[in-house]
Amino acid sequence: MTRNDDSSLNCDVLIVGGGPAGLSLAASLGQAGLSATLLELQGQEQLADPAPDGREIALTHPSAALLQRLGSWQLLQAHEVGLLRAAEVHDGPVGRSRALHLHSGGSGVEHLGWIVPNHALRRTAWQVASDMPGVRLLTGARVQRVATHASHAEVEYRDAAQPDAPVQTLRAPLVVAADSRFSAARRQLGIGAAMTDFGRTVIVCRMRCELAHDQVAHECFDYDRTLAILPLPDDVADGAPLCSAVITADSAQAQALLALAPEDFAASVAAQFDHRLGHMQLHGQRHAYPLVAVYAHRFSGPRCALLGDAAVGMHPVTAHGFNLGLAGVASLSAALADARARGLDIGAPEVLQRYARAQHLQAWPIFQGTNAIVRLYTDTRALPRLARRAVLGAAMRLPPLQAAIVSQLTGRRPAWPVRPAPGGR
Structure with missing residues (x-):
């Protein structure tokens, strides 16, 4: 399928959600020469200078490298x-x-x-995205409807400060839901999620x-x-x-x-x-x-994709949530840039499935492994206590197992084998 050149389209990609994952995607797409419009309910002042929320994010080496490429890493203050x-x-x-x-x-x-700190990542992602050519940030935008059609995706929104304001409509070849693990956009796109x-x-x-x-x-x-x-x-x-x-x-x-x-x-x-x-x-x-914890049934669909917590919302024990979101930014940006370079429609199923497969292969083992750790280490019964001691004892005695754990913490090596992706991921 060739690229969509319909002049009625507002941009290449619509992004619903202005968290650090959505903002990083907008910046990454701008760097790749694609245009993006991001819609976020919060106002510009909240996004430009977010309040501390207590959350501290552990970043792997690939995540830091991506933030450096985007330019947001350089905007972090030394004490952050x-x-x-x-x-x-x-x-x-x-x-x-x-x-x-x-x-x-x-x-x-x-x-x-x-x-x-999470609020520092949000602030610097905003700074980079707001200065990126080809990126438009709509703040105070209350999304009313997200839908896809054969030729394009649509987002309807209104000014949150004016309830009686007319509904505006944006169209693009692709829409990305990045609006939290309880994503309203994901539900409107007809994609369910397994929640724990x-x-x-x-x-x-x-x-x-x-x-x-x-x-x-x-x-x-x-x-x-x-x-x-x-x-x-x-x-x-x-x-x-x-x-x-x-x-x-x-x-x-x-x-x-x-x-x-x-x-x-x-x-x-x-x-x-x-x-x-x-x-x-x-x-x-x-x-x-x-x-x-949340794991979406699919990471892509007709003219749509999921990113960040809207795709995978992790338990914080292994500190991989935002790292998976940034991995999704890199994978989706690469898939869309490659499709554009080849003259393909960036909203075509075969283009989006490339991203969905890559993200599933990385996220599934980490998600399941994290949940297994949580179940094992929060069960106070005698048998689970023995099992967890055995697991730690094995890790202490087996250097290869320690190396595998460290590889996950650093993000330097791929995860353990994963089951094949079901259809549509």
């Missing part, structure tokens, strides 16, 4: 980029048994990755620490709740060590933790971490998020 040199996995109460130590030795890189509600809540916050963290992350699988400690750059105000605490608990526990006074909350986190970082203080606000 932290190194992740090593990681430790603890089974049961911290200090009760030997931890699994993971490092980058032998992987060809000097460290596992980087830690960057873990019945748990994630609390994220920053903590001031008495002792240095040495740029080591910790994943602590206690029997009542899990705790992740992520190393952050030192406080710019006074040089105090900072870390991010990520607590996963059932709803009742989460509400109880959120109700604690700041000093009592900090003491609870420090105690669960066996006071490894000494006295801790809450630094800023606590943020809570429901824990729901």
Whole structure:
């Protein structure tokens, strides 16, 4: 099928959702010479200077390389980029048994990755996309309808600040849904998703620490709740060590933790971490998020594709959610640029299936492996406890298994074998 040259089309690609994945896609398409229009409900001020939301994103080496190519990495401030040199996995109460130590030795890189605040990634993605030729950003746009036709895709929207404003219609050869794991655009496109509600809540916050963290992350699988400690750059105000605490608990526990006074909350986190970082203080606000994992039934359809959390919404335990989104940005951009260079219709099924297959092959094993880890390490029964000890023991004794885990953390090597993609992915 040849490219669509219909003059009634507004651009090459319509993108619904102005998160960091959608904005990065818009910038990547602009770099490739394609035009994109992105629609986002939030206003320009919120996107240009997003408020901290507590989330710290672990970035792999391929993700950092893509952000460097887009130019958003260079816009991050020095105190927003932290190194992740090593990681430790603890089974049961911290200090009760030997931890699994993971490092980058032998992987060809000097460290596992980087830690960057989510709001900084959003801000820099906006900066790059808003300055990219061929990219149009429509903020304060409330999307009313997303649909596809044989010749084009359509998005109807109105000005969110003016409920009585007339509905506007945009048309393009392709529409991309990138509007969260609970994507309304995905549903309007007729694509379902498998959702796993873990019945748990994630609390994220920053903590001031008495002792240095040495740029080591910790994943602590206690029997009542899990705790992740992520190393952050030192406080710019006074040089105090900072870390991010990520607590996963059932709803009742989460509400109880959120109700604690700041000093009592900090003491609870420090105690669960066996006071490894000494006295801790809450630094800023606590943020809570429901824990729901999502995997779309298809990543593409007639003149449409899914990206970011709209395609795959990950449990945060393996820190791969945004990395998968950036992998999708790279894969979809490459597929569309190649199609355009060959004179093909960028919304043709064969073009989009190339992206869908590549993204599924990368996402499926990570998604299933993450959910398996969560099920195993949040089950407090005796047999699962024995199984998780056996898994960690095997990883400690088998260097190839450690290397496989490190390869996933760094993003330097492909994942383990995956089942074939079902039709339409």
